[in-house]
Amino acid sequence: VCTASAVMHNHYWYLFRIGTGVIKIRSANYGRTNGYTCSAGVPAEQRTNVWCNQPEAYSILSQRCDGSQYCELNVGPEQFPDPCANTFKYLNTSYSCLHADTSVTCEHEVGELNCGAGVIKVFRATYGRRDGTTCTSGRPPRQLVNVNCFQSRTLQISNSCNGKNSCSLTTSHPSFSDPCYGTYKYLEVTYGCYPASKFSTTIWFSVQERIPH
Incomplete structure (x- = not known):
């Protein structure tokens, strides 16, 4: 069974863990598409841009995680090019567990x-x-x-x-x-x-x- 937090924000470690099988990334976006996700303590002006998408997020995450039993990375500009400056971003992902x-x-x-x-x-x-x-x-x-x-x-x-x-x-x-x-x-x-x-x-x-x- 897949278990993970699939929404993580800037500079936090993002970790998938599964009991058996391997990970297959289904979708991924690094940016901001609403004003309420990962909003605690974040100034309002850093949450107003809700059209922030990183088109390379799926490819980056798939290359890093597909076929693995676990996957971790630092969520931030070190891994994902910044799609929108001055906006507090998060990585939102859906994934599946496959027998392997x-x-x-x-x-x-x-x-x-x-x-x-x-x-x-x-x-x-x-x-x-x-x-x-x-x-x-x-x-x-x-x-x-x-x-x-x-x-x-x-x-x-x-x-x-x-x-x-x-x-x-x-x-x-x-x-x-x-x-x-x-x-x-x-x-x-x-x-x-x-x-x-x-x-x-x-x-x-x-x-x-x-x-x-």
């Missing part, structure tokens, strides 16, 4: 996504290293110390695997550049399996959703 599985393929190895009679929908794919425990067998410590190595590979893996019953995964994909030379990396893919008759690129069905007001 995770596949990990170590560098130089071959992995597979297999949905049997169903078809694959990739939510998120990352290449690099984000912890010191995954894909460590036989590797010297110096190849495991950098845990801030990250590259998104969602587009490439989605193009290769979406709509198929099974799909081979390799870290030697021609479009994969090396995000951290000297670090032993792995490909982590979060995906779901769906009936072929219901598959589409916007297959957000049978989900639980919470949209606080």
Whole structure:
């Protein structure tokens, strides 16, 4: 079940947490569309502009959160370009929880996504290293110390695997550049399996959703 505060204002941490499955952002706006949300202690002149919208908010939040079990960021100009100066803004979001599985393929190895009679929908794919425990067998410590190595590979893996019953995964994909030379990396893919008759690129069905007001 999704649980989160979906309206947060300037300079506060915005956090989604879900028990199982992954996040799919449905809508997002950073700005102000009414005079009462996040209004406590805010001067009236900072609440009068109710036509304040940041068109990039959905894209920014989707790239940051889609396919993850949790997501956090600082709500403010560090993450979102300011759409309206001198207006007290907030981030308003609706999102869904989707059932998902995770596949990990170590560098130089071959992995597979297999949905049997169903078809694959990739939510998120990352290449690099984000912890010191995954894909460590036989590797010297110096190849495991950098845990801030990250590259998104969602587009490439989605193009290769979406709509198929099974799909081979390799870290030697021609479009994969090396995000951290000297670090032993792995490909982590979060995906779901769906009936072929219901598959589409916007297959957000049978989900639980919470949209606080």
